[in-house]
Amino acid sequence: MSENSHNTSSAAKTALENPTISAAGDATTSPAAIMAQGVSRSFGPRKAVDDVSFELPDKAFLSIFGPNGAGKTTLLKVLSTLLPITGKGSASVCGFDVKTQAEELRRRIGIISHNPLLYRDLSADENLQFFAELYCIPNPKQRIDELLEAVELKHRRYDVVRGFSRGMIQRLSIARALLPKPEVLFLDEPYSGLDPHASDILDSLIANIREDHTFVMVSHDLDKGLELASHALILSRGQIVLYDECKHIDTAAFKSLYREIVGLGVS
Amino acid sequence: MAKAKSTAATRSNISGWRQYKALLKKDIAQELRTKEMVTSMGLYGMLVLVIYYIALSQAGTGFDITLIAAGLLLLMIVFTSMLGLNRSLIHEHDQGQLEALLLAPIDRPIIFLAKATTNFLFLAIVQVVVVPFFYVMFVSSSPGIIRGDVDPGPWWMLALILFLGSIGIAGVGTLLATISVNSKGRDFILAVLFIPVMYPLLLVLVAALTAVITGGSGFEATFWQMCAAAAAYNAVVIAVAFALYDYILGV
Numbered sequence: 001m002s003e004n005s006h007n008t009s010s011a012a013k014t015a016l017e018n019p020t021i022s023a024a025g026d027a028t029t030s031p032a033a034i035m036a037q038g039v040s041r042s043f044g045p046r047k048a049v050d051d052v053s054f055e056l057p058d059k060a061f062l063s064i065f066g067p068n069g070a071g072k073t074t075l076l077k078v079l080s081t082l083l084p085i086t087g088k089g090s091a092s093v094c095g096f097d098v099k100t101q102a103e104e105l106r107r108r109i110g111i112i113s114h115n116p117l118l119y120r121d122l123s124a125d126e127n128l129q130f131f132a133e134l135y136c137i138p139n140p141k142q143r144i145d146e147l148l149e150a151v152e153l154k155h156r157r158y159d160v161v162r163g164f165s166r167g168m169i170q171r172l173s174i175a176r177a178l179l180p181k182p183e184v185l186f187l188d189e190p191y192s193g194l195d196p197h198a199s200d201i202l203d204s205l206i207a208n209i210r211e212d213h214t215f216v217m218v219s220h221d222l223d224k225g226l227e228l229a230s231h232a233l234i235l236s237r238g239q240i241v242l243y244d245e246c247k248h249i250d251t252a253a254f255k256s257l258y259r260e261i262v263g264l265g266v267s
Numbered sequence: 268m269a270k271a272k273s274t275a276a277t278r279s280n281i282s283g284w285r286q287y288k289a290l291l292k293k294d295i296a297q298e299l300r301t302k303e304m305v306t307s308m309g310l311y312g313m314l315v316l317v318i319y320y321i322a323l324s325q326a327g328t329g330f331d332i333t334l335i336a337a338g339l340l341l342l343m344i345v346f347t348s349m350l351g352l353n354r355s356l357i358h359e360h361d362q363g364q365l366e367a368l369l370l371a372p373i374d375r376p377i378i379f380l381a382k383a384t385t386n387f388l389f390l391a392i393v394q395v396v397v398v399p400f401f402y403v404m405f406v407s408s409s410p411g412i413i414r415g416d417v418d419p420g421p422w423w424m425l426a427l428i429l430f431l432g433s434i435g436i437a438g439v440g441t442l443l444a445t446i447s448v449n450s451k452g453r454d455f456i457l458a459v460l461f462i463p464v465m466y467p468l469l470l471v472l473v474a475a476l477t478a479v480i481t482g483g484s485g486f487e488a489t490f491w492q493m494c495a496a497a498a499a500y501n502a503v504v505i506a507v508a509f510a511l512y513d514y515i516l517g518v
Contacts, residue, residue, distance in 0.1 A: 003316060009448040010388045012396075080370060081367055081370075082366060082370065103373075103374070104372070106371060107372045109370070109416075111366075111370055115363040115366070116363070117363055117364060117366055117367035117370075118364070118367070119297060119362070120363055121292065121297045121301050121363060122293065122296060122297060122300070126293070126296060129289075130289055130292075130293045131367070131371070133285055133286060133288070133289030134286050134289055134290075134368075134371040134372075134373055135285070135371060135372065136282040136285055160300070176367075222323045
């Protein structure tokens, strides 16, 4: 582990005290795509996310790791406005506050989750047409054509989603998420259940848009997550255990720390 | 400045209308493919008629069924609606699509309005099929009407009050289905909340339906009063839904 990696409470606090300081303490000129300050989310007495603070620069790729129940998906839902923040914390994505500017924020984000968020009784085309209308996308047909081509589903365009394989559903889900040309993409275990071909397609799609987008990915796969990421974050019991830029992270030490803190066997 | 605000509002209205149409089209396409809601509601409504028929088979010719026909009709409509309303959002919730809707840049009341409209449409389709059967089985064949003692109002009056009633049922039902969809005992919760909240409308509907079915002198005055009351109830429901739907969805 590099000297720059540090317990996130202090890292995030430092970053938030001076918004131009990134996770590793480097000065950066790029504006923050995501800022979280004291974000908490409770379900009854249980705190799923507990006082989380971090800042992610624009066009960065953040991989969030942690065991089941660590609060990874809850954090993603809070940042994507699906769950409100509990208490006084605040967060913004693309400069828009999650509490007060939710609608503007939603225009700029996309989510790819293990849950495809598609209508199984509609065709691939009907699903994308529907979401294109919801996002008021101009010239939707052309955009849908491009995306179906990109996810290699043009030949199944008019087939009902119910008949698709898991990989095909996930590819369509990727097309749905990319439809409004989001600036920030939230990926919640996107590789879960994908066959190697679908996994390759997702890899190439991410690679194609990697330069122009900010990514936040929740993953259990340390190798994959670290391979893609520019920043890494470990969450445990709702709190950040570590947040750093990947260039400052020694992979072996990171895995060892992950195993030690989280108590999981990691390959 | 004022012009810019007005342009933004117009753009928002246009996108709202586009989103409303998209939601409506999607729900109708889904129903046309699955035929889940209309078929189950229609079948259930017909079964209720069969049960009524059996229950009243020993009533004899001296019993004037028109006196309770409004209540019977309303009972069938309410139970049929509850079956459909329960399914309208559970279907969406269980497959995770509600999250997809909530992630879209859409005003929450538009989701309510679209869901309530589709629920209203499906309810109306079921009523177009089931109510004529009810009328033939229990009203036009009743001894009072055959003897000429009862002179029911015109059919359009019956259609009008059912139309107003269906708006209220769809509005309240959509609102309560949204509240109950995230709860553990969602089937039970909708049923428990639905009747108390609908109580004023049910009283109004039964009075208007009784006035139309039994007819008699001056029934029009009662009918129009009840129509006005039903319209007022519907206006309150829609206003409350617009004000609270964001909060009810919890985002």
